[in-house]
Amino acid sequence: MTDVLHPAVAGPQAIDLRLRIYRMMVEMRDFEKRAYDLFLQGLVKGTSHLGLGQEAVAAGFGAAMRPEDYTFATYRGHNHTLARGVPMAPVMAELMGREAGLMAGKGGSMHLTSVAHRMMGSYAIVGAHLTIANGAAWSSKLRGTSEVTVCFFGDGTTNIGAFHEALNLAAVWQLPVVFVCENNRWMEYTPIGSVTAVQHPAGDRAPAYGLAPVVIDGNDADATYAAAAAAIERARGGGGPSLIEAETYRHGGHSRADPGKYRPESEVASWLARDPLPLYRRRLLDAGVSEQVLASVEEASRQAVDEATELAAASPPPDLSLVEKDVFADGGSAWRR
Amino acid sequence: MTDVLHPAVAGPQAIDLRLRIYRMMVEMRDFEKRAYDLFLQGLVKGTSHLGLGQEAVAAGFGAAMRPEDYTFATYRGHNHTLARGVPMAPVMAELMGREAGLMAGKGGSMHLTSVAHRMMGSYAIVGAHLTIANGAAWSSKLRGTSEVTVCFFGDGTTNIGAFHEALNLAAVWQLPVVFVCENNRWMEYTPIGSVTAVQHPAGDRAPAYGLAPVVIDGNDADATYAAAAAAIERARGGGGPSLIEAETYRHGGHSRADPGKYRPESEVASWLARDPLPLYRRRLLDAGVSEQVLASVEEASRQAVDEATELAAASPPPDLSLVEKDVFADGGSAWRR
Amino acid sequence: MAEMTYRDAVAYGIAQEMRRDPSVVFLGEDVGAAGGVFKATVGVLDAFGPTRVFDTPISEQAILGAAMGAAMTGLRPIAEIMFSDFFAVCWDIVANEMAKTRYMTNGQVTLPLVVRSGNGGGSRFGAQHSQSVENWAMAVPGLKVVAPSNPKDVVGLLAAAVRDTDPVVFFEQKSLYPTKGEVPDGEIVDELGRATVLRRGGAATVVALAAMVPRAMAAADQLATEGIDVTVIDLRCLVPLDVTTVATSVAETGHLVTVEENPRLCGWGAELASIIAEENLFDLDGPIVRVTTPHVPLPAADALEDAAMPDVARIVDGVRRSVL
Amino acid sequence: MAEMTYRDAVAYGIAQEMRRDPSVVFLGEDVGAAGGVFKATVGVLDAFGPTRVFDTPISEQAILGAAMGAAMTGLRPIAEIMFSDFFAVCWDIVANEMAKTRYMTNGQVTLPLVVRSGNGGGSRFGAQHSQSVENWAMAVPGLKVVAPSNPKDVVGLLAAAVRDTDPVVFFEQKSLYPTKGEVPDGEIVDELGRATVLRRGGAATVVALAAMVPRAMAAADQLATEGIDVTVIDLRCLVPLDVTTVATSVAETGHLVTVEENPRLCGWGAELASIIAEENLFDLDGPIVRVTTPHVPLPAADALEDAAMPDVARIVDGVRRSVL
Ligand SMILES: Cc1ncc(C[n+]2csc(CCOP(=O)(O)OP(=O)(O)O)c2C)c(N)n1
Ligand SMILES: Cc1ncc(C[n+]2csc(CCOP(=O)(O)OP(=O)(O)O)c2C)c(N)n1
Ligand SMILES: [Mg+2]
Numbered sequence A, B: 001m002t003d004v005l006h007p008a009v010a011g012p013q014a015i016d017l018r019l020r021i022y023r024m025m026v027e028m029r030d031f032e033k034r035a036y037d038l039f040l041q042g043l044v045k046g047t048s049h050l051g052l053g054q055e056a057v058a059a060g061f062g063a064a065m066r067p068e069d070y071t072f073a074t075y076r077g078h079n080h081t082l083a084r085g086v087p088m089a090p091v092m093a094e095l096m097g098r099e100a101g102l103m104a105g106k107g108g109s110m111h112l113t114s115v116a117h118r119m120m121g122s123y124a125i126v127g128a129h130l131t132i133a134n135g136a137a138w139s140s141k142l143r144g145t146s147e148v149t150v151c152f153f154g155d156g157t158t159n160i161g162a163f164h165e166a167l168n169l170a171a172v173w174q175l176p177v178v179f180v181c182e183n184n185r186w187m188e189y190t191p192i193g194s195v196t197a198v199q200h201p202a203g204d205r206a207p208a209y210g211l212a213p214v215v216i217d218g219n220d221a222d223a224t225y226a227a228a229a230a231a232i233e234r235a236r237g238g239g240g241p242s243l244i245e246a247e248t249y250r251h252g253g254h255s256r257a258d259p260g261k262y263r264p265e266s267e268v269a270s271w272l273a274r275d276p277l278p279l280y281r282r283r284l285l286d287a288g289v290s291e292q293v294l295a296s297v298e299e300a301s302r303q304a305v306d307e308a309t310e311l312a313a314a315s316p317p318p319d320l321s322l323v324e325k326d327v328f329a330d331g332g333s334a335w336r337r
Numbered sequence C, D: 001m002a003e004m005t006y007r008d009a010v011a012y013g014i015a016q017e018m019r020r021d022p023s024v025v026f027l028g029e030d031v032g033a034a035g036g037v038f039k040a041t042v043g044v045l046d047a048f049g050p051t052r053v054f055d056t057p058i059s060e061q062a063i064l065g066a067a068m069g070a071a072m073t074g075l076r077p078i079a080e081i082m083f084s085d086f087f088a089v090c091w092d093i094v095a096n097e098m099a100k101t102r103y104m105t106n107g108q109v110t111l112p113l114v115v116r117s118g119n120g121g122g123s124r125f126g127a128q129h130s131q132s133v134e135n136w137a138m139a140v141p142g143l144k145v146v147a148p149s150n151p152k153d154v155v156g157l158l159a160a161a162v163r164d165t166d167p168v169v170f171f172e173q174k175s176l177y178p179t180k181g182e183v184p185d186g187e188i189v190d191e192l193g194r195a196t197v198l199r200r201g202g203a204a205t206v207v208a209l210a211a212m213v214p215r216a217m218a219a220a221d222q223l224a225t226e227g228i229d230v231t232v233i234d235l236r237c238l239v240p241l242d243v244t245t246v247a248t249s250v251a252e253t254g255h256l257v258t259v260e261e262n263p264r265l266c267g268w269g270a271e272l273a274s275i276i277a278e279e280n281l282f283d284l285d286g287p288i289v290r291v292t293t294p295h296v297p298l299p300a301a302d303a304l305e306d307a308a309m310p311d312v313a314r315i316v317d318g319v320r321r322s323v324l
């Protein structure tokens, strides 16, 4: 566990950054709670995978990234999408399958993508996007830019072949990529410990790729920021890839319909007690931020979510012509001539 | 490197075993040299991948296995096939695409299989057979037998996804399987060091699966036997899988048409100087085996190869009806009714 | 005789076979303790315990490799690939290893195993969790391919698949899981490679598979009200393919319409159409019409997904175009 | 105008595009220093250096993932999958990622990349190194699929593929590598989706691809001696598919024979046959005949492999069965 604060969040001068991180976390939390409500109301029709409880990872890394950096995420990618500054309304509309959706409803919750924000996609086949993230990082390097790619995935993902191939290639080619394993202890309904040969699915495997093991408290946004800043800096400076394991927990089930009852109550309770939001809120209060400032962040977030929901709900279903659009780059789907 | 001899080969009473290992190596060497001649004569038509120089691995492990144990090998599997007692003639005939072939010509050099000898196949897609070897080991465990599975593969194979998946599952399920990485320093034409994040492609990765790193001198048949006996014993006793990296070298090119010229001359020379056969021969002489005994082993091998070649060459091409045979278990290929 | 969901029929069928034959083992992701992500294997772990039912890591290649190696050495594994889209991460084991090993070894290796998988669209899961990939499997020599449309067939065809000595890919259509049907009491064992004629009519032969079967039946109802009586055939298996039943019917009706969920190109409909166009051309009185999903990935939004997949209206239209 | 092997045309084509466009990079196993295991990329590393040509580990998923990520972010990669059989170990990246990402992102992501691969049989490599898998790619919406039959087309179609804004799977038929043909001087850029009519005759339309093209031409020669003059079409691309050229010819000849190397079920021949059987049924004067490899894995022995693959005699026979 990292117990030194990154200089950027250590001093009182860092309040702006920390408030930004807090704001991101609050927005993620409010957004996803609303998404859950909408699902209960039958308005989110497909599946969705919430990151409730894991906000400190997305926020800490999001805050440490520059606009030119690339994000690759999984189906559990709402938080990582918001962290790049993608507005809530199109994300909400995408979950609801509306025309105003980020991808006009064609991708759905599991595939959030906003190239304009360098949110390069959410991928729903476990493992694949680690190899694709490499490609973006490789391109950044070949094009001589200073872009860094950050790639998020879960603990369960460390047991699939693509993980291994991606990590090795990243290390051999010294790519500017940061792999972030959000170890929330569970795959879908199976505990990671029961199917993994090592205790830290990512941390204990870093040496297999010549990388340093890094295991951090993923519920502590200062710790995630610190690890992010260090790894991103290193990557940007030509120091190659990192593999970071952030220990965290999802508060709810795996996907929308799952109550998550297979988890021991005591485990759930102990992690709820370590909820990253109140933890960070307290820390900001301790650092001298006023209750009022925090409350106004929270109020703004609630409003933003309300507005986004309204906008999304007001949007019509996508035009049916979209079914045959954009299979190919000419905009169409014609496979014959 | 292992520098203690296994008790079984340590004392003078072990001469029989060591002679057996020597005989296996000599037969492998002679067999493959003949296979190469036949290729030059246009009699071996498909591709083939020789293990010349790597005999000590196949022989050491072969000698340590019991008849009930399973072997899984790669396209470079002639030696491992012979090591299980499969007669030379059908192997030679298979290389030549003849009716008398081990699989009547249907598989070819890359797919040597003799279920009767528990040689469960040679596999030509890098990595796949590690997962299949697990399956055999899993079955042995579930059926309550004491069978052990030994699975051979190359250094380049450690970078493909299936390697990772197989090693993790073997460790989690504590399967009676021994994975043997024959590190001959080269993939096809690319040196393993240039594409691998760690120095020992298997050894340095064993800890990623909770396994002990084991790197042995793969050109020393006593060392390979010792490592094999220890790992097989452990597996048989319920101690789970092992991953062994045997350092060795192929004397020739990757496959039949490759002269292997991409390799530095000094590297080739240094490894030829460590040719496992003369090394072991000298050791047996030192241990008191007579020149005469060794010469008779060698003479018998030459004769066996000659006979096998004759038998194979006398065999006709396979009957064309085999094309549509044994796609399915009813013996046929009918996909319709 | 009990009414049962398609979902429950899966667990019922697995249990029937595991009870009968101790060499049947079952493995996959979340299949044991959780009873499967589609809840199609609830109770199997409880009934047969952790020495026969195995939760695995997310390692599809390792899962199928384990199944294959076990099948080579005396067991009869049933492996689950959660969504059929994930065949893409382990296709090597299916297409290059399982399918070819008996052939390459000249019959030495036998692979009695079943790979079950949730297949198909209609659940708003988007392009990577909704594919119909039965044609991927059909295109590979050495695999048998099954796709039941109702609970009784799930049980009977699963039993046939488990007892079969070849590798069988068994597609369960995800959108059918909640549907119900009668399942007779006692052991049910069906036969691979026999299509079922669900309805007879002289106007055209409509051939469907899995989730397209109820839609084809609904289309037949609608066409009947217009005086167009069609034969509806549930293909049930793609390999072995029951050409006889289809060809016999086409000889009577003169018209063939296939209804498939997979995207347009190179589906089983194309195979069937080509067989008829080669062997029974002169029986045809009108064009062979294939109703398929267009050649697009599946969109996530409900409105779009519904528009993409073949529906009753498109089937009706397809029949009309054929009999015109 | 120079005579060149199919093999050399690959390196020539890659070099033409890499010279023209600095965003084109090239990666794969043994493709650089060794010039490729088929020696089809000799000289490319020397010409463009290690900042544009990359030897990779044996990690097909990582290779294609790298290509895809690079294509998303400004480069135009050419990736090699050594043998097309190995698509099975990275099919997820091809079928689930490359093919679907533009669609799922509503056009946000563009993937200008080419995956080249050695395809097909005839080299006695056995079942895991001899497959024709062009139908695997054709069945997946979102991929373009190319398979040239001669050196000039290799250069021109490769250029078209590299310049195309979509992911293109480019199949090089391994047994064609040593064959020679004329390649015009200067830049050669062809067009995807245009079949070539190689020979015209009124008796039947014979459509072939890649290695089957020279065999179809030889069959046409033989048939001509019997007074049966056929049209031979080299399809060249499967997606886009030049239905127009084929259908126009069938309208003239009344007979369609497809000659494909892939195993029987669900090949491009089935797709083409079904299209004609749906859209041009009444142009047909005889059965549509598909000449294919039987539905078997390929055997290794030369005698067996030759017996399995379509040869001139079987093509001749196929035409006879159609025109009868
Ligand atoms: C190749 C593949 N196998 C299985 C799945 C089904 N699946 C989706 S999410 C998931 C669990 C992933 O666990 P983890 O990587 O820990 O991520 P988390 O969901 O906990 O964020 C599984 C098994 C999949 N999407 N892709
Ligand atoms: C998945 C896959 N990728 C590529 C190949 C082509 N290939 C065959 S052997 C080989 C090199 C393997 O190297 P290694 O594992 O070190 O084994 P060695 O040949 O040295 O015994 C390659 C790349 C293959 N057969 N399968
Ligand atoms: Mg997890």
Ligand SMILES: [Mg+2]
Residues within 6 Å of the ligand: B154, B155, B156, B182, B183, B184, B185, B186, B187
């Ligand atoms: Mg090697």
